[in-house]
Amino acid sequence: MAGGAFVAPGSGKKYEGGVTCFVIVTCLVAAMGGLIFGYDIGISGGVTSMDSFLKRFFPSVYRKEHETRDDDNMYCKFDSHLLTLFTSSLYLAALVASFFSSTVTRLFGRKISMLFGGLVFFVGAIFNGAATNIAMLIVGRLLLGVGVGFANQSVPIYLSEMAPAQIRGALNIGFQMAITIGILAANLINYGTAQIKEGYGWRISLGLAAVPALMITIGSFFLPDTPNSILERGHPEQAKRMLQKIRGTDNVEAEFQDLVDATEAAKKVEHPWKNILQPKYRPQLVICTMIPFFQQLTGINVIMFYAPVLFKTLGFGDNASLMSAVITGVVNLVCTLVSVHSADRFGRRILFLEGGVQMIISQIIVGILIAINFGTRGVGELSKGSANLVLFFICAYVAAFAWSWGPLGWLVPSEICPLEIRSAGQAINVSVNMFFTFVIGQFFLSMLCHMKFGLFLFFAGFVVLMTICVFFFLPETKNVPIEEMNRVWKAHWFWGKYIPDDAVIGNQTYTA
Numbered sequence: 375m376a377g378g379a380f381v382a383p384g385s386g387k388k389y390e391g392g393v394t395c396f397v398i399v400t401c402l403v404a405a406m407g408g409l410i411f412g413y414d415i416g417i418s419g420g421v422t423s424m425d426s427f428l429k430r431f432f433p434s435v436y437r438k439e440h441e442t443r444d445d446d447n448m449y450c451k452f453d454s455h456l457l458t459l460f461t462s463s464l465y466l467a468a469l470v471a472s473f474f475s476s477t478v479t480r481l482f483g484r485k486i487s488m489l490f491g492g493l494v495f496f497v498g499a500i501f502n503g504a505a506t507n508i509a510m511l512i513v514g515r516l517l518l519g520v521g522v523g524f525a526n527q528s529v530p531i532y533l534s535e536m537a538p539a540q541i542r543g544a545l546n547i548g549f550q551m552a553i554t555i556g557i558l559a560a561n562l563i564n565y566g567t568a569q570i571k572e573g574y575g576w577r578i579s580l581g582l583a584a585v586p587a588l589m590i591t592i593g594s595f596f597l598p599d600t601p602n603s604i605l606e607r608g609h610p611e612q613a614k615r616m617l618q619k620i621r622g623t624d625n626v627e628a629e630f631q632d633l634v635d636a637t638e639a640a641k642k643v644e645h646p647w648k649n650i651l652q653p654k655y656r657p658q659l660v661i662c663t664m665i666p667f668f669q670q671l672t673g674i675n676v677i678m679f680y681a682p683v684l685f686k687t688l689g690f691g692d693n694a695s696l697m698s699a700v701i702t703g704v705v706n707l708v709c710t711l712v713s714v715h716s717a718d719r720f721g722r723r724i725l726f727l728e729g730g731v732q733m734i735i736s737q738i739i740v741g742i743l744i745a746i747n748f749g750t751r752g753v754g755e756l757s758k759g760s761a762n763l764v765l766f767f768i769c770a771y772v773a774a775f776a777w778s779w780g781p782l783g784w785l786v787p788s789e790i791c792p793l794e795i796r797s798a799g800q801a802i803n804v805s806v807n808m809f810f811t812f813v814i815g816q817f818f819l820s821m822l823c824h825m826k827f828g829l830f831l832f833f834a835g836f837v838v839l840m841t842i843c844v845f846f847f848l849p850e851t852k853n854v855p856i857e858e859m860n861r862v863w864k865a866h867w868f869w870g871k872y873i874p875d876d877a878v879i880g881n882q883t884y885t886a
Contacts, residue, residue, distance in 0.1 A: 389629040389855065393538055394622040398545070401536055403593040405548035407488055407529035409586035410495045411522050412556020415678045416703060417579050418461045420564025420696060426573035431508055432457050448748060450823035455816070456508070462815030463512050467519025468526065469808035475527040476801035480646070483599040483607065484535070487528035492591030495521025496584050503581025518583065519808075525590065526804045530788035531796060535600035536620060539855045543717030543785055547710065550781035554710045556586060557678060558703035565696045601630075602793060605637045632857045633793075640794035650795045650802070654877060657869040661848065662787045662799045666807035668840035669783035672733060673833030674775050675814050677702060677768060685765075698765055705769045709776035721852045722782050723844065729778020730841030734834050736771035740764055741830035750826055779840075783807075789851055790859050 421427050428436040435454045479487040498517030505511045529549050537545040563582060567575030598616060605613035613633070617626045650659050685695035716725060743764050748754045756764065784803075791799035821829050849866045851859065864873040 389538075389621070389626070392622055393541055394620060396622075397536055397538070397620040400597055400620070401533050401545040401548055403597055404488065404529055404532045404536070405545075405552045406586070406593050407491070407525040407590045408549040408552030409556040409559075410492070410518075410525055410583070410590060412553035413560045413583055413586050414464060414518055414522065414556075415553070415675070416557035416560025416699075417564060417583065418464075419678070420561060420568070420699060421576045421579050422457060422460065423695060424564075424568055424576050427576040428457075429573075431460075431505075431511060448753070449826050454819065458816045458819055460511055460515065462812045463515045464519035464522065465808045465812035465815060467516040468523035469519075469805050469812060471520040471523025472527050472801050472804035472808060475524040475804075476797045478524070479528045479531065479800075480606070480797040483603045484528045484532040485594055485597050485599045485603075487524050488532070488594035488597070489591060491521045491524030491528070492587050492589075492594060493521075494518075494524070496587035496591060499581060499583035499587055502583065503577050505577075505580070514580075521587065523804060523808065526784075526807070527797075527800055530784045531800050532597075532600055534785075534788040534856055535602045538621070539853055541718055542789060542856070543722070543852060544714050546785045546788060547714045547717055547781040549784055551707075551710050551714065554703070554707040554776065554780075558700070558707050561696070561700040561703040565693070565700055568693070568696055602633055602637070605633055606640060606793065610634070629855075632855070636793040636857045639792070642794070646795050646798040650798045653872050654874055655791075655795055656872045657863045657866070658791045658795060658799050659802070661790060662802045663806050664840075664843060664847075665783050665787055666803050667810060668836065668843070669779050670807060670810035670814055671833065671836035671840070672775060672779055673737070673814070673830070673836075674772075674780070675811055676818050676829075676833070677772060678706075701765065702769055702772050705772050706776045706780075709773040710781060712777040713781045716777065717782065717785065718852055721850045722786055723848060723850050725778045726782060726844045726848065727841060729774040730837055730844065732774035733771050733779075733837045734841070736767045736774065737830045737834035737837065739767045740771070741827045741834070743767070744827040744830065748827065786848070786851065789856055792860065793857070 422432075425436060425440075428439070432454060435457050439451055475487050475491070478490065495518055498514045498519075498521060501510055501514030501517060505514060530546060533546040533549060534542060560579070564579055567578045569575070570578075598619075601613040601617040601620070604616055614626065614630050617630055617633070618624050621629070649655065685698045713725060743760060747756050747760055787803035788800055818829075821832075825832060847868060849862045849869070851862055854862055860873055860877045863869045864875075864878050
Protein backbone atom coordinates (compact mmCIF):
# COMPACT_ATOMS: atom_id res chain seq x y z
CA MET A 375 0.00 0.00 0.00
CA ALA A 376 1.17 3.51 -0.65
CA GLY A 377 0.77 4.58 2.92
CA GLY A 378 3.96 2.86 4.14
CA ALA A 379 4.81 -0.24 6.12
CA PHE A 380 3.84 -1.60 9.48
CA VAL A 381 5.22 -4.31 11.65
CA ALA A 382 2.82 -7.19 11.82
CA PRO A 383 2.04 -8.22 15.37
CA GLY A 384 4.54 -10.71 16.63
CA SER A 385 6.69 -10.48 13.52
CA GLY A 386 9.68 -8.75 15.13
CA LYS A 387 12.53 -10.75 16.63
CA LYS A 388 12.05 -11.24 20.36
CA TYR A 389 15.10 -11.09 22.61
CA GLU A 390 15.47 -12.56 26.08
CA GLY A 391 15.26 -10.31 29.12
CA GLY A 392 12.87 -7.62 30.16
CA VAL A 393 12.60 -4.08 31.39
CA THR A 394 14.90 -3.58 34.38
CA CYS A 395 15.03 -0.82 36.97
CA PHE A 396 18.64 -0.25 35.97
CA VAL A 397 17.82 0.59 32.35
CA ILE A 398 14.91 2.85 33.36
CA VAL A 399 17.05 4.79 35.84
CA THR A 400 19.93 5.20 33.38
CA CYS A 401 17.56 6.37 30.64
CA LEU A 402 15.86 8.86 32.97
CA VAL A 403 19.24 10.28 33.99
CA ALA A 404 20.39 10.52 30.37
CA ALA A 405 17.11 12.14 29.32
CA MET A 406 17.97 15.06 31.60
CA GLY A 407 20.12 16.21 28.69
CA GLY A 408 16.87 17.58 27.29
CA LEU A 409 16.56 19.96 30.26
CA ILE A 410 19.31 22.25 28.99
CA PHE A 411 17.71 22.47 25.54
CA GLY A 412 14.23 23.06 26.94
CA TYR A 413 15.33 25.59 29.53
CA ASP A 414 17.04 27.67 26.87
CA ILE A 415 14.05 27.53 24.52
CA GLY A 416 11.77 28.75 27.29
CA ILE A 417 14.03 31.35 28.89
CA SER A 418 15.05 33.44 25.88
CA GLY A 419 11.58 34.67 24.89
CA GLY A 420 10.68 35.69 28.43
CA VAL A 421 13.94 37.53 28.98
CA THR A 422 13.63 39.44 25.69
CA SER A 423 10.20 40.69 26.80
CA MET A 424 11.57 42.13 30.08
CA ASP A 425 11.95 45.91 30.03
CA SER A 426 15.07 45.89 32.22
CA PHE A 427 16.84 43.52 29.81
CA LEU A 428 15.76 45.47 26.70
CA LYS A 429 16.71 48.81 28.26
CA ARG A 430 20.23 47.58 29.07
CA PHE A 431 21.11 45.67 25.91
CA PHE A 432 18.58 46.66 23.24
CA PRO A 433 17.58 50.28 23.99
CA SER A 434 16.26 50.92 20.46
CA VAL A 435 13.72 48.09 20.84
CA TYR A 436 12.79 49.38 24.30
CA ARG A 437 12.15 52.89 22.94
CA LYS A 438 10.16 51.50 20.01
CA GLU A 439 7.95 49.48 22.35
CA HIS A 440 7.24 52.32 24.77
CA GLU A 441 6.80 55.09 22.20
CA THR A 442 4.14 53.17 20.25
CA ARG A 443 1.26 55.33 18.98
CA ASP A 444 -2.28 54.07 18.43
CA ASP A 445 -1.75 53.88 14.67
CA ASP A 446 1.60 52.04 14.84
CA ASN A 447 1.94 48.61 13.28
CA MET A 448 1.75 46.04 16.10
CA TYR A 449 3.31 43.37 13.88
CA CYS A 450 6.63 45.27 13.77
CA LYS A 451 6.87 46.19 17.44
CA PHE A 452 9.87 43.97 18.25
CA ASP A 453 11.50 43.78 14.80
CA SER A 454 15.27 43.83 15.50
CA HIS A 455 17.91 41.55 13.97
CA LEU A 456 20.25 42.18 16.91
CA LEU A 457 17.54 41.08 19.35
CA THR A 458 16.84 37.90 17.38
CA LEU A 459 20.60 37.23 17.14
CA PHE A 460 20.59 36.87 20.94
CA THR A 461 18.17 33.97 20.58
CA SER A 462 19.36 32.41 17.33
CA SER A 463 23.15 32.52 17.82
CA LEU A 464 22.89 29.50 20.13
CA TYR A 465 21.49 27.36 17.34
CA LEU A 466 24.17 28.38 14.88
CA ALA A 467 26.79 27.20 17.39
CA ALA A 468 24.81 23.97 17.96
CA LEU A 469 24.78 23.38 14.19
CA VAL A 470 28.59 23.55 13.98
CA ALA A 471 29.06 21.58 17.22
CA SER A 472 26.85 18.72 15.99
CA PHE A 473 29.43 17.74 13.36
CA PHE A 474 32.25 17.56 15.91
CA SER A 475 30.03 15.80 18.44
CA SER A 476 29.31 13.08 15.88
CA THR A 477 32.99 12.08 15.89
CA VAL A 478 33.30 12.36 19.68
CA THR A 479 30.17 10.25 20.18
CA ARG A 480 31.47 7.53 17.86
CA LEU A 481 35.11 7.42 19.03
CA PHE A 482 34.76 8.09 22.77
CA GLY A 483 31.20 7.04 23.54
CA ARG A 484 27.83 8.62 24.17
CA LYS A 485 28.61 9.30 27.83
CA ILE A 486 31.66 11.51 27.15
CA SER A 487 29.70 13.54 24.63
CA MET A 488 26.93 14.21 27.19
CA LEU A 489 29.47 15.09 29.89
CA PHE A 490 31.29 17.58 27.66
CA GLY A 491 28.02 19.15 26.51
CA GLY A 492 26.91 19.71 30.11
CA LEU A 493 30.21 21.32 31.11
CA VAL A 494 30.27 23.76 28.18
CA PHE A 495 26.61 24.67 28.75
CA PHE A 496 27.44 25.41 32.40
CA VAL A 497 30.20 27.86 31.40
CA GLY A 498 27.83 29.54 28.91
CA ALA A 499 25.20 30.00 31.63
CA ILE A 500 27.75 31.77 33.86
CA PHE A 501 28.70 34.10 30.99
CA ASN A 502 25.07 35.01 30.33
CA GLY A 503 24.15 35.54 33.96
CA ALA A 504 27.15 37.85 34.48
CA ALA A 505 26.87 39.66 31.13
CA THR A 506 27.64 43.38 31.06
CA ASN A 507 27.50 43.91 27.30
CA ILE A 508 26.21 42.37 24.06
CA ALA A 509 29.53 40.61 23.38
CA MET A 510 29.34 38.65 26.67
CA LEU A 511 25.73 37.74 25.91
CA ILE A 512 26.57 36.38 22.46
CA VAL A 513 29.69 34.51 23.65
CA GLY A 514 27.59 32.93 26.38
CA ARG A 515 24.92 31.97 23.86
CA LEU A 516 27.53 30.39 21.57
CA LEU A 517 28.86 28.28 24.46
CA LEU A 518 25.31 27.23 25.33
CA GLY A 519 24.92 26.22 21.67
CA VAL A 520 27.97 23.96 21.80
CA GLY A 521 26.49 22.26 24.87
CA VAL A 522 23.12 21.79 23.17
CA GLY A 523 24.79 20.41 20.03
CA PHE A 524 26.66 17.73 21.97
CA ALA A 525 23.69 16.79 24.18
CA ASN A 526 21.20 16.60 21.31
CA GLN A 527 23.61 14.42 19.34
CA SER A 528 24.33 11.89 22.08
CA VAL A 529 21.22 11.63 24.30
CA PRO A 530 18.69 10.30 21.71
CA ILE A 531 21.23 7.71 20.48
CA TYR A 532 21.99 6.68 24.08
CA LEU A 533 18.30 6.20 24.87
CA SER A 534 17.58 4.23 21.68
CA GLU A 535 20.52 1.90 22.28
CA MET A 536 19.82 1.25 25.96
CA ALA A 537 16.06 0.71 25.71
CA PRO A 538 14.40 -2.64 24.91
CA ALA A 539 12.53 -2.49 21.59
CA GLN A 540 9.08 -2.78 23.17
CA ILE A 541 9.48 0.43 25.23
CA ARG A 542 12.08 2.24 23.15
CA GLY A 543 9.54 4.90 22.17
CA ALA A 544 8.50 5.66 25.74
CA LEU A 545 12.07 5.85 27.09
CA ASN A 546 13.36 7.88 24.14
CA ILE A 547 10.48 10.32 24.52
CA GLY A 548 11.88 10.94 28.00
CA PHE A 549 14.26 13.31 26.18
CA GLN A 550 11.32 15.34 24.85
CA MET A 551 9.70 15.18 28.29
CA ALA A 552 12.83 16.74 29.75
CA ILE A 553 12.71 19.44 27.05
CA THR A 554 9.11 20.29 27.96
CA ILE A 555 9.94 20.32 31.70
CA GLY A 556 12.82 22.69 30.94
CA ILE A 557 10.51 24.97 28.93
CA LEU A 558 7.88 25.06 31.68
CA ALA A 559 10.47 25.66 34.41
CA ALA A 560 11.91 28.54 32.36
CA ASN A 561 8.45 30.07 31.86
CA LEU A 562 7.69 29.91 35.58
CA ILE A 563 11.10 31.38 36.46
CA ASN A 564 10.60 34.20 33.96
CA TYR A 565 7.20 34.97 35.46
CA GLY A 566 8.76 35.16 38.92
CA THR A 567 11.88 37.14 38.02
CA ALA A 568 9.85 39.66 35.99
CA GLN A 569 8.27 40.77 39.29
CA ILE A 570 11.66 41.87 40.71
CA LYS A 571 11.45 45.67 40.82
CA GLU A 572 15.21 46.25 40.98
CA GLY A 573 15.56 45.04 37.37
CA TYR A 574 18.05 42.18 37.78
CA GLY A 575 15.53 39.38 37.25
CA TRP A 576 16.92 38.62 33.79
CA ARG A 577 20.30 37.74 35.37
CA ILE A 578 18.63 35.12 37.57
CA SER A 579 16.70 33.71 34.60
CA LEU A 580 19.83 33.36 32.46
CA GLY A 581 22.13 32.25 35.29
CA LEU A 582 19.83 29.47 36.48
CA ALA A 583 20.59 27.63 33.22
CA ALA A 584 23.61 26.39 35.20
CA VAL A 585 21.30 24.14 37.27
CA PRO A 586 20.18 21.77 34.46
CA ALA A 587 23.76 21.91 33.13
CA LEU A 588 25.05 20.59 36.46
CA MET A 589 22.35 17.92 36.53
CA ILE A 590 23.33 16.41 33.17
CA THR A 591 27.06 16.83 33.87
CA ILE A 592 26.94 15.01 37.21
CA GLY A 593 24.42 12.48 35.92
CA SER A 594 26.43 11.56 32.83
CA PHE A 595 29.57 11.13 34.96
CA PHE A 596 27.90 8.19 36.70
CA LEU A 597 26.15 6.72 33.66
CA PRO A 598 27.40 3.54 32.00
CA ASP A 599 27.98 3.60 28.26
CA THR A 600 25.74 1.60 25.92
CA PRO A 601 26.65 -1.97 24.85
CA ASN A 602 26.64 -0.77 21.24
CA SER A 603 29.18 1.96 21.98
CA ILE A 604 31.40 -0.29 24.14
CA LEU A 605 31.42 -2.93 21.39
CA GLU A 606 32.09 -0.30 18.73
CA ARG A 607 35.22 0.70 20.67
CA GLY A 608 36.53 -2.88 20.83
CA HIS A 609 35.51 -4.30 24.23
CA PRO A 610 33.20 -7.26 23.50
CA GLU A 611 33.26 -8.89 26.95
CA GLN A 612 32.50 -5.61 28.70
CA ALA A 613 29.73 -4.94 26.17
CA LYS A 614 28.18 -8.35 26.82
CA ARG A 615 28.24 -7.84 30.59
CA MET A 616 26.56 -4.45 30.16
CA LEU A 617 23.89 -5.97 27.90
CA GLN A 618 23.23 -8.68 30.50
CA LYS A 619 22.91 -6.02 33.19
CA ILE A 620 20.46 -3.80 31.33
CA ARG A 621 18.32 -6.75 30.14
CA GLY A 622 18.33 -8.49 33.53
CA THR A 623 19.34 -11.92 32.18
CA ASP A 624 22.50 -13.84 31.27
CA ASN A 625 20.84 -15.24 28.14
CA VAL A 626 21.49 -12.38 25.70
CA GLU A 627 23.24 -14.38 22.97
CA ALA A 628 20.75 -13.55 20.19
CA GLU A 629 20.73 -9.81 20.83
CA PHE A 630 24.46 -9.70 21.43
CA GLN A 631 25.14 -11.52 18.17
CA ASP A 632 23.06 -8.98 16.30
CA LEU A 633 25.10 -6.21 17.94
CA VAL A 634 28.32 -7.97 16.96
CA ASP A 635 27.13 -8.36 13.36
CA ALA A 636 26.19 -4.68 13.24
CA THR A 637 29.53 -3.67 14.73
CA GLU A 638 31.47 -5.79 12.23
CA ALA A 639 29.56 -4.12 9.41
CA ALA A 640 30.27 -0.73 10.95
CA LYS A 641 34.01 -1.42 11.17
CA LYS A 642 34.15 -1.87 7.41
CA VAL A 643 32.93 1.70 7.06
CA GLU A 644 35.88 4.09 7.20
CA HIS A 645 33.96 7.21 6.26
CA PRO A 646 30.38 7.25 7.67
CA TRP A 647 29.73 10.69 6.13
CA LYS A 648 30.63 9.35 2.70
CA ASN A 649 28.81 6.09 3.31
CA ILE A 650 25.48 7.64 4.24
CA LEU A 651 25.32 9.05 0.70
CA GLN A 652 25.25 5.53 -0.77
CA PRO A 653 21.91 4.41 -2.29
CA LYS A 654 21.37 1.69 0.34
CA TYR A 655 21.21 4.38 3.04
CA ARG A 656 18.93 6.66 1.02
CA PRO A 657 15.88 6.10 3.30
CA GLN A 658 17.84 7.05 6.43
CA LEU A 659 19.45 10.08 4.74
CA VAL A 660 16.11 11.41 3.53
CA ILE A 661 14.21 10.80 6.77
CA CYS A 662 17.04 12.20 8.97
CA THR A 663 16.88 15.35 6.83
CA MET A 664 13.14 15.57 6.24
CA ILE A 665 11.93 15.15 9.82
CA PRO A 666 14.02 17.92 11.48
CA PHE A 667 13.34 20.24 8.50
CA PHE A 668 9.61 19.80 8.83
CA GLN A 669 9.74 19.84 12.65
CA GLN A 670 11.01 23.41 12.57
CA LEU A 671 8.72 24.46 9.70
CA THR A 672 5.72 23.59 11.88
CA GLY A 673 6.50 27.00 13.40
CA ILE A 674 6.64 25.58 16.93
CA ASN A 675 9.65 27.61 17.96
CA VAL A 676 7.78 30.78 17.03
CA ILE A 677 5.63 29.90 20.04
CA MET A 678 8.35 28.47 22.28
CA PHE A 679 11.01 31.16 21.68
CA TYR A 680 8.81 34.19 21.42
CA ALA A 681 5.59 33.29 23.25
CA PRO A 682 5.80 36.25 25.67
CA VAL A 683 6.86 38.60 22.85
CA LEU A 684 4.11 37.26 20.57
CA PHE A 685 1.41 37.57 23.23
CA LYS A 686 2.69 41.05 24.11
CA THR A 687 2.52 41.99 20.42
CA LEU A 688 -1.11 40.82 20.32
CA GLY A 689 -2.01 43.14 23.18
CA PHE A 690 -1.65 40.92 26.26
CA GLY A 691 -0.16 42.86 29.20
CA ASP A 692 3.34 42.20 30.55
CA ASN A 693 2.27 39.69 33.21
CA ALA A 694 -0.52 38.30 31.04
CA SER A 695 1.93 37.55 28.23
CA LEU A 696 4.27 35.69 30.58
CA MET A 697 1.37 33.81 32.17
CA SER A 698 0.09 32.81 28.73
CA ALA A 699 3.55 31.40 28.00
CA VAL A 700 3.32 29.41 31.25
CA ILE A 701 -0.06 28.03 30.15
CA THR A 702 1.33 26.86 26.79
CA GLY A 703 4.28 25.34 28.68
CA VAL A 704 1.92 23.33 30.91
CA VAL A 705 -0.03 22.13 27.85
CA ASN A 706 3.25 21.14 26.19
CA LEU A 707 4.36 19.08 29.19
CA VAL A 708 1.04 17.34 29.83
CA CYS A 709 0.46 16.43 26.19
CA THR A 710 3.96 15.00 25.80
CA LEU A 711 2.79 12.36 28.29
CA VAL A 712 0.24 11.28 25.68
CA SER A 713 3.11 10.41 23.35
CA VAL A 714 4.95 8.52 26.09
CA HIS A 715 1.83 6.39 26.54
CA SER A 716 0.93 6.05 22.85
CA ALA A 717 4.11 5.83 20.75
CA ASP A 718 4.74 2.15 21.52
CA ARG A 719 1.06 1.26 21.70
CA PHE A 720 -0.41 2.87 18.59
CA GLY A 721 2.76 3.59 16.64
CA ARG A 722 4.62 6.61 15.33
CA ARG A 723 2.65 7.19 12.11
CA ILE A 724 -0.79 7.69 13.64
CA LEU A 725 0.59 10.31 16.05
CA PHE A 726 2.39 12.13 13.22
CA LEU A 727 -0.76 12.19 11.07
CA GLU A 728 -3.26 13.18 13.77
CA GLY A 729 -0.92 15.83 15.13
CA GLY A 730 -0.43 17.26 11.65
CA VAL A 731 -4.16 17.63 11.00
CA GLN A 732 -4.75 19.28 14.40
CA MET A 733 -1.87 21.73 13.86
CA ILE A 734 -3.19 22.72 10.41
CA ILE A 735 -6.65 23.52 11.75
CA SER A 736 -5.30 25.44 14.76
CA GLN A 737 -2.86 27.57 12.76
CA ILE A 738 -5.46 28.53 10.18
CA ILE A 739 -7.92 29.61 12.89
CA VAL A 740 -5.22 31.64 14.73
CA GLY A 741 -4.28 33.33 11.44
CA ILE A 742 -7.93 34.21 10.74
CA LEU A 743 -8.49 35.58 14.27
CA ILE A 744 -5.42 37.80 14.03
CA ALA A 745 -6.45 38.96 10.53
CA ILE A 746 -9.92 39.92 11.76
CA ASN A 747 -8.57 41.91 14.71
CA PHE A 748 -5.41 43.49 13.26
CA GLY A 749 -5.85 43.33 9.49
CA THR A 750 -2.85 44.05 7.26
CA ARG A 751 -1.95 47.37 8.92
CA GLY A 752 -1.40 45.84 12.36
CA VAL A 753 -3.71 48.36 13.99
CA GLY A 754 -6.34 47.17 16.43
CA GLU A 755 -6.71 45.23 19.64
CA LEU A 756 -7.96 41.89 20.85
CA SER A 757 -11.16 41.75 22.84
CA LYS A 758 -11.09 39.48 25.89
CA GLY A 759 -13.09 36.85 24.00
CA SER A 760 -10.80 36.98 20.96
CA ALA A 761 -7.69 36.84 23.17
CA ASN A 762 -9.02 33.74 24.92
CA LEU A 763 -9.78 32.13 21.55
CA VAL A 764 -6.25 32.86 20.26
CA LEU A 765 -4.76 31.38 23.42
CA PHE A 766 -7.04 28.31 23.18
CA PHE A 767 -6.07 27.49 19.60
CA ILE A 768 -2.40 28.16 20.22
CA CYS A 769 -2.67 25.66 23.08
CA ALA A 770 -4.44 23.19 20.75
CA TYR A 771 -1.58 23.64 18.29
CA VAL A 772 1.06 23.15 21.02
CA ALA A 773 -0.80 20.04 22.27
CA ALA A 774 -0.74 18.47 18.80
CA PHE A 775 2.97 19.15 18.42
CA ALA A 776 3.68 17.84 21.93
CA TRP A 777 2.30 14.37 21.21
CA SER A 778 3.56 14.11 17.63
CA TRP A 779 6.32 16.09 15.94
CA GLY A 780 7.95 17.16 19.19
CA PRO A 781 9.01 13.80 20.68
CA LEU A 782 8.85 11.78 17.45
CA GLY A 783 11.10 14.27 15.70
CA TRP A 784 13.90 13.08 17.98
CA LEU A 785 12.81 9.45 18.40
CA VAL A 786 12.46 8.33 14.77
CA PRO A 787 15.82 9.58 13.39
CA SER A 788 17.65 8.05 16.37
CA GLU A 789 16.15 4.58 15.85
CA ILE A 790 16.26 4.10 12.07
CA CYS A 791 20.01 4.19 11.31
CA PRO A 792 22.26 1.11 11.38
CA LEU A 793 25.31 1.37 13.65
CA GLU A 794 27.76 2.17 10.83
CA ILE A 795 25.99 5.45 10.01
CA ARG A 796 24.18 6.11 13.29
CA SER A 797 26.38 8.97 14.49
CA ALA A 798 26.39 10.56 11.04
CA GLY A 799 22.61 10.20 10.74
CA GLN A 800 22.01 11.76 14.14
CA ALA A 801 24.47 14.56 13.33
CA ILE A 802 22.47 15.31 10.18
CA ASN A 803 19.26 15.29 12.23
CA VAL A 804 20.70 17.70 14.82
CA SER A 805 22.42 19.98 12.29
CA VAL A 806 19.34 20.32 10.05
CA ASN A 807 17.23 20.94 13.15
CA MET A 808 19.63 23.56 14.48
CA PHE A 809 20.04 25.28 11.10
CA PHE A 810 16.33 25.80 10.62
CA THR A 811 15.89 26.65 14.30
CA PHE A 812 18.50 29.38 13.71
CA VAL A 813 16.70 30.59 10.58
CA ILE A 814 13.29 30.72 12.30
CA GLY A 815 14.76 32.29 15.45
CA GLN A 816 16.68 34.92 13.50
CA PHE A 817 14.00 35.96 11.03
CA PHE A 818 10.67 35.33 12.77
CA LEU A 819 10.15 38.87 14.06
CA SER A 820 10.97 40.27 10.60
CA MET A 821 8.67 37.69 8.97
CA LEU A 822 5.90 38.67 11.39
CA CYS A 823 6.46 42.33 10.47
CA HIS A 824 6.26 41.67 6.72
CA MET A 825 3.93 38.65 6.42
CA LYS A 826 1.64 39.69 9.29
CA PHE A 827 -1.16 37.17 10.00
CA GLY A 828 -0.13 35.33 6.82
CA LEU A 829 2.85 33.93 8.73
CA PHE A 830 0.57 31.45 10.50
CA LEU A 831 -0.91 30.36 7.16
CA PHE A 832 2.65 30.01 5.81
CA PHE A 833 3.52 27.51 8.55
CA ALA A 834 0.15 25.74 8.11
CA GLY A 835 1.06 25.15 4.45
CA PHE A 836 4.25 23.38 5.48
CA VAL A 837 2.32 21.22 7.97
CA VAL A 838 0.04 20.12 5.11
CA LEU A 839 3.09 19.16 3.03
CA MET A 840 4.83 17.28 5.83
CA THR A 841 1.68 15.35 6.78
CA ILE A 842 1.39 14.13 3.18
CA CYS A 843 5.07 13.13 3.19
CA VAL A 844 4.67 11.14 6.42
CA PHE A 845 1.65 9.32 5.02
CA PHE A 846 3.49 8.14 1.91
CA PHE A 847 7.13 7.83 2.94
CA LEU A 848 7.48 7.03 6.64
CA PRO A 849 7.02 3.35 7.61
CA GLU A 850 5.96 2.25 11.08
CA THR A 851 8.93 1.46 13.36
CA LYS A 852 7.31 0.58 16.69
CA ASN A 853 8.52 -2.62 18.41
CA VAL A 854 11.26 -3.23 15.80
CA PRO A 855 14.72 -4.02 17.29
CA ILE A 856 17.03 -1.17 16.39
CA GLU A 857 19.57 -3.38 14.61
CA GLU A 858 16.82 -4.94 12.44
CA MET A 859 15.34 -1.73 11.07
CA ASN A 860 16.46 -2.52 7.49
CA ARG A 861 13.71 -5.13 7.38
CA VAL A 862 11.12 -2.35 7.63
CA TRP A 863 12.70 -0.34 4.81
CA LYS A 864 12.93 -3.43 2.61
CA ALA A 865 9.18 -4.01 3.01
CA HIS A 866 8.24 -0.42 2.15
CA TRP A 867 6.58 0.28 -1.21
CA PHE A 868 9.04 3.05 -2.12
CA TRP A 869 12.21 2.52 -0.10
CA GLY A 870 12.42 -1.23 -0.67
CA LYS A 871 14.25 -0.82 -3.98
CA TYR A 872 17.18 0.88 -2.24
CA ILE A 873 17.80 -1.90 0.31
CA PRO A 874 19.92 -4.84 -0.95
CA ASP A 875 18.88 -8.33 0.11
CA ASP A 876 22.10 -8.90 2.05
CA ALA A 877 21.32 -5.89 4.27
CA VAL A 878 18.39 -7.78 5.81
CA ILE A 879 19.44 -10.31 8.44
CA GLY A 880 17.26 -13.21 9.51
CA ASN A 881 14.01 -14.53 8.09
CA GLN A 882 11.30 -12.56 9.87
CA THR A 883 9.07 -10.64 7.49
CA TYR A 884 7.23 -7.35 7.82
CA THR A 885 4.09 -6.45 5.95
CA ALA A 886 4.42 -3.54 3.52
